[in-house]
Amino acid sequence: MSFMAVYLFYLYMIHTLFPENVRQPTELGADVMIIGTGIIIVSVLTRYKKWRWLWSEWLTTVDHKKIGVLYLISALAMLFRGGVDALMLRTNLALPNIQPIGANEYNEVFTTHGTIMIFFMAMPFIFALFNAVVPLMIGARDVAFPRLNAISYWLFAFGALLLNISFVLGGSPNAGWTAYAPFTERAFTPGVGENYYFMSLLIAGIGTTMTGINFLVTIIRMRAPGMTFMRMPLFVWTTLTTSALIIFAFPPLTVALALTLIDRLFQASFFTLGHGGMPMMYVNLFWLFGHPEVYIVVMPAFGIFSEVVATFSGKQLFGYTAMVLSVVAIMLFAYGTWVHHFFTMGAGPSVNVFFGLSTMLIAIPTGVKIFNWIFTMWGGRIRMTVAMLYQIAFIPTFAIGGATGVMFAVVPADYQLHNGYFLIAHFHNVLIGGTLFGLLSGMHYWWPKMFGFSLNERLGKLAFWLFFIGFWITFTPQYMLGFEGMTRRLYTYPLGYGWHMLNVISTLGAFTMGAGFVVLVYDIVWSLFKMPRDATGDPWNGRTLEWALPSPVPEYNFARIPVVTSRDMFWWMKRHHATIADQLKPNDIRELDLPKNSPVPFILGLGFFIFGFGMVFEWWLLAFLGLAIIIGSLIYTGFDYDEHKQVSADEILHIEQSLGRLQG
Amino acid sequence: MAKEPSEQIIWDEERGEPGFGFIRPHFHQEIFPTSQIVGYVLSLALTLTSFLLVIHRTFSASPLLVAILILAVGQAGVQVGIFMHLRESRGPAWQVIPLFLGFFIAGGMIAMSIWIMMFKWGGY
Amino acid sequence: MSLPVDPKVIPKPPVPLEFSVKAESIKITGFWMFLVSDMLIFASLFSVFAVFRSRIMAGPTPNQIFHYGSTLLETLLLLTSSFTVGMAIFAMRKSHAQAMMTWLVVTLVLGAGFVATEIHEFITDVQHGITWHVSGFLSGFFVLVGTHGAHVSFGIAWAVTLLFQLSRRGLTPVTTRKLYTFSLYWHFLDIVWVFIFTFVYLFGKIT
Ligand code: HEM
Numbered sequence: 001m002s003f004m005a006v007y008l009f010y011l012y013m014i015h016t017l018f019p020e021n022v023r024q025p026t027e028l029g030a031d032v033m034i035i036g037t038g039i040i041i042v043s044v045l046t047r048y049k050k051w052r053w054l055w056s057e058w059l060t061t062v063d064h065k066k067i068g069v070l071y072l073i074s075a076l077a078m079l080f081r082g083g084v085d086a087l088m089l090r091t092n093l094a095l096p097n098i099q100p101i102g103a104n105e106y107n108e109v110f111t112t113h114g115t116i117m118i119f120f121m122a123m124p125f126i127f128a129l130f131n132a133v134v135p136l137m138i139g140a141r142d143v144a145f146p147r148l149n150a151i152s153y154w155l156f157a158f159g160a161l162l163l164n165i166s167f168v169l170g171g172s173p174n175a176g177w178t179a180y181a182p183f184t185e186r187a188f189t190p191g192v193g194e195n196y197y198f199m200s201l202l203i204a205g206i207g208t209t210m211t212g213i214n215f216l217v218t219i220i221r222m223r224a225p226g227m228t229f230m231r232m233p234l235f236v237w238t239t240l241t242t243s244a245l246i247i248f249a250f251p252p253l254t255v256a257l258a259l260t261l262i263d264r265l266f267q268a269s270f271f272t273l274g275h276g277g278m279p280m281m282y283v284n285l286f287w288l289f290g291h292p293e294v295y296i297v298v299m300p301a302f303g304i305f306s307e308v309v310a311t312f313s314g315k316q317l318f319g320y321t322a323m324v325l326s327v328v329a330i331m332l333f334a335y336g337t338w339v340h341h342f343f344t345m346g347a348g349p350s351v352n353v354f355f356g357l358s359t360m361l362i363a364i365p366t367g368v369k370i371f372n373w374i375f376t377m378w379g380g381r382i383r384m385t386v387a388m389l390y391q392i393a394f395i396p397t398f399a400i401g402g403a404t405g406v407m408f409a410v411v412p413a414d415y416q417l418h419n420g421y422f423l424i425a426h427f428h429n430v431l432i433g434g435t436l437f438g439l440l441s442g443m444h445y446w447w448p449k450m451f452g453f454s455l456n457e458r459l460g461k462l463a464f465w466l467f468f469i470g471f472w473i474t475f476t477p478q479y480m481l482g483f484e485g486m487t488r489r490l491y492t493y494p495l496g497y498g499w500h501m502l503n504v505i506s507t508l509g510a511f512t513m514g515a516g517f518v519v520l521v522y523d524i525v526w527s528l529f530k531m532p533r534d535a536t537g538d539p540w541n542g543r544t545l546e547w548a549l550p551s552p553v554p555e556y557n558f559a560r561i562p563v564v565t566s567r568d569m570f571w572w573m574k575r576h577h578a579t580i581a582d583q584l585k586p587n588d589i590r591e592l593d594l595p596k597n598s599p600v601p602f603i604l605g606l607g608f609f610i611f612g613f614g615m616v617f618e619w620w621l622l623a624f625l626g627l628a629i630i631i632g633s634l635i636y637t638g639f640d641y642d643e644h645k646q647v648s649a650d651e652i653l654h655i656e657q658s659l660g661r662l663q664g
Numbered sequence: 665m666a667k668e669p670s671e672q673i674i675w676d677e678e679r680g681e682p683g684f685g686f687i688r689p690h691f692h693q694e695i696f697p698t699s700q701i702v703g704y705v706l707s708l709a710l711t712l713t714s715f716l717l718v719i720h721r722t723f724s725a726s727p728l729l730v731a732i733l734i735l736a737v738g739q740a741g742v743q744v745g746i747f748m749h750l751r752e753s754r755g756p757a758w759q760v761i762p763l764f765l766g767f768f769i770a771g772g773m774i775a776m777s778i779w780i781m782m783f784k785w786g787g788y
Numbered sequence: 789m790s791l792p793v794d795p796k797v798i799p800k801p802p803v804p805l806e807f808s809v810k811a812e813s814i815k816i817t818g819f820w821m822f823l824v825s826d827m828l829i830f831a832s833l834f835s836v837f838a839v840f841r842s843r844i845m846a847g848p849t850p851n852q853i854f855h856y857g858s859t860l861l862e863t864l865l866l867l868t869s870s871f872t873v874g875m876a877i878f879a880m881r882k883s884h885a886q887a888m889m890t891w892l893v894v895t896l897v898l899g900a901g902f903v904a905t906e907i908h909e910f911i912t913d914v915q916h917g918i919t920w921h922v923s924g925f926l927s928g929f930f931v932l933v934g935t936h937g938a939h940v941s942f943g944i945a946w947a948v949t950l951l952f953q954l955s956r957r958g959l960t961p962v963t964t965r966k967l968y969t970f971s972l973y974w975h976f977l978d979i980v981w982v983f984i985f986t987f988v989y990l991f992g993k994i995t
Pocket residue numbers: 083086087089090110111113114115117118122175176177178424428431432435436474487488489490510513514
């Protein structure tokens with residue numbers, strides 16, 4: 001009897017965790033690879049006795065700089081996963097009627113590609129840079145809520161894990177990164193794939209909202225004395241507006257996801273076809289979030305470019321005030337355009353005209369910024385570093401992406417272009433040319449600050465050219481394919497439509513970009529071992545406060561909080577032969593309270609993961625277990641009053657001395 | 665917890681920015697809880713008014729809707745202004761700005777969604 | 789190191805305890821931001837409800853399921869609890885720990901009364917086969933009102949842990965800050981309820 005029960009349970013587990021479409025050679029290969037990598041990591045950690053180090057230095061850390069590193073590593077890993085997905089998609093479309101992956105797999109792959117690139121690549125990459133430099137730029141010791149910051153990271157990380165295991169356990173989501181209802185309702189998409197999508201985005205979304213709150217408050221309340229709003233570096237400004245956008249934009253997403261999940265798991269009638277459900281309301285809510293989201297991912301890039309262009313042109317940013325006003329304007333307008341994503345719904349002329357016009361309006365502040373960047377370079381002494389190359393490549397790329405975007409704002413044109421390859425080309429134009437180039441530029445620019453050594457410039461330039469040329473080879477043909485009538489989310493096409501050559505070229509371009517990624521990784525590994533350590537802390541002759549600190553930055557950031565008297569403060573200090581080190585005298589240094597490491601964020605994240613997994617498979621017991629862990633760790637933090645550790649003045653004195661930062 | 669003098673003195677003064685008009689901090693301190701009691705009475709009055717208006721059908725539908733909406737907004741004003749001490753803060757009361765932006769966006773979101781989805785009702 | 793400090797910005801000397809430590813006062817700002825995002829969660833739910841209000845299908849109409857008596861009772865309970873938590877903060881500012889605890893307990897009792905009434909309503913509905921499966925209108929209604937109820941329940945649980953902390957540690961910058969943020973949360977839920985009362989129940993009565 002009991003043997004039978006165990007056997008049945010075994011069969012049940014196999015069938016739910018590895019359904020038909022998963023028990024295929026490709027997926028099993030992925031399984032083996034993932035398990036293999038896991039075993040290798042575990043055994044390396046055990047072999048070198050690194051578990052304790054990993055736990056106490058990284059998994060429990062609340063230091064914003066380390067959290068930034070964690071975000072960066074995760075984002076690069078996700079860029080890899082999303083990139084491999086992209087190559088699989090392009091391979092499938094390379095020639096007519098070839099199908100290395102079948103229709104259903106194609107659906108799964110473009111869904112995970114889009115979801116991962118937006119939520120698990122772009123967002124954490126942005127947060128990596130926020131964490132790495134924003135507190136340094138405003139002269140703060142940490143973010144406003146260090147522990148919350150760690151919680152945000154672990155919610156993101158476990159959310160990402162949940163989405164990524166879907167591929168090997170139970171099947172991936174396959175309804176696109178937008179997951180439109182009613183297709184995502186149970187009636188049309190049974191199985192656990194979509195549950196994974198909703199659960200993982202809900203979990204990561206909570207973390208993201210908290211990051212938004214955290215950075216907004218950090219910038220409002222933690223600026224150093226004298227750091228007025230109009231003295232803040234532009235990256236801090238864009239962080240401020242991005243955080244505000246997150247706070248206002250993620251709630252509608254949370255609601256849209258939660259309501260669909262309630263429909264799926266508990267039979268409510270929100271977006272169903274029967275019982276008075278209204279699927280289009282999902283679309284409305286999704287894009288209430290979705291349009292601000294595109295500004296969430298591109299505005300930090302604007303900020304990065306504003307820093308990079310000033311530094312490498314050796315000039316103050318042109319039109320600072322206009323730049324600030326335009327980011328604020330973009331932040332406000334971003335809420336008034338969302339319907340342009342579903343003009344074809346048929347809401348009627350007045351609605352469509354209103355949103356078409358508002359969409360055209362929002363292009364204006366962006367144009368202002370482009371001109372300001374060009375004028376900053378004008379007459380400057382430009383240094384062609386990798387970071388600057390990405391900036392220069394960004395300007396035409398983003399301008400073209402923006403121009404094709406305005407074409408969609410013309411409603412009748414949108415009826416033609418909607419959901420075709422023209423759209424695909426457009427949004428990759430802005431997402432790669434704007435966001436990804438911006439983030440890579442920022443990564444190269446701030447890498448020495450984060451890790452204490454620069455990346456190799458020659459390899460970096462090679463990677464840049466591969467990315468840039470590959471990008472245009474991939475997406476120019478796709479604009480044309482759009483005019484030829486090729487639709488989005490198409491898994492294959494017959495010979496004789498005239499799409500053949502263009503697709504071949506596009507796929508070649510995609511592989512060029514893939515090669516660029518390989519070079520980038522090689523660059524990182526090579527530089528890790530071969531590049532000299534950066535002793536000055538200021539390898540680029542920078543202008544803002546973060547370059548006044550040694551790299552990598554000590555845990556407490558500033559031994560003494562600087563007093564800011566001008567925009568581009570560090571430049572000013574250098575001009576007046578005063579650096580922070582010069583000002584620092586031994587008796588300026590005081591004992592400090594620093595936030596203490598805590599296991600709570602990790603355990604909370606784990607609780608959410610278990611809860612999410614239980615919900616995905618509707619294993620309520622597991623879900624309750626996860627919930628219990630969540631509640632337990634919340635209560636634990638509530639009663640934990642021991643959040644700080646003290647660092648004595650002697651200790652700081654010692655560190656500063658060894659860094660050569662002390663006077664006398 | 666006394667630490668660096670620079671943190672204690674300058675740090676607290678919110679780095680020398682003007683606390684303009686509506687975000688000037690203001691702490692509420694009284695001997696007798698007058699404002700709490702006034703707030704309570706006001707909130708009861710507002711709610712009962714809207715309830716009675718509806719029960720007795722004082723006006724026709726549309727003005728009635730507008731009236732009780734205004735009463736609800738007034739109620740929110742009472743809660744935010746009197747009970748939540750909106751402008752209590754160290755340094756400028758920055759929370760005022762996101763809060764009002766939030767009200768604005770929340771109202772816009774609801775009104776616009778109704779407007780956009782109206783086509784499903786075949787007019788309203 | 790002299791700075792252009794505007795003397796008007798400096799809080800006048802008797803700064804309340806919860807604002808006396810900079811780090812704690814920053815947490816209050818952070819809590820305001822949380823409330824803003826929570827407000828937008830409710831705004832999204834309100835827009836769902838507003839759009840789904842007429843999607844009654846075969847299900848009951850608002851007038852058939854709303855009990856105006858108990859709704860008014862719920863409103864009065866919540867408004868009163870908003871007042872009592874205000875009084876708890878008033879007592880806290882005066883360092884009357886005992887009065888503060890009493891007001892807080894009264895608040896919790898009122899809150900529990902609210903939740904109990906609402907749960908009772910929901911259970912009766914479900915017993916009559918009125919579930920969110922039946923119509924879009926009911927889905928919007930149950931999720932909007934239920935989310936608010938869940939917030940109130942969470943608030944009660946939170947305040948219970950606060951009671952323990954306050955009785956163990958007394959009035960410190962940290963405990964008073966926690967109670968202050970709790971009061972913000974509670975008043976916020978009161979505002980949301982007023983809008984639910986207006987938008988959901990009273991509108992239902994009119995149309
Ligand atoms: C190596 C570079 C990339 C290539 C070759 C590539 C290629 C593709 C392809 C072939 C599709 C599917 C089109 C379809 O079948 O409908 C797609 C969709 C998409 N991509 Fe990319 N992509 C790249 C990078 C990115 C990046 C960096 C992002 C975002 C930051 C991104 C975001 C998206 C999104 C959101 C979708 C839509 C998915 C959906 O339809 O649900 N991609 N991409």
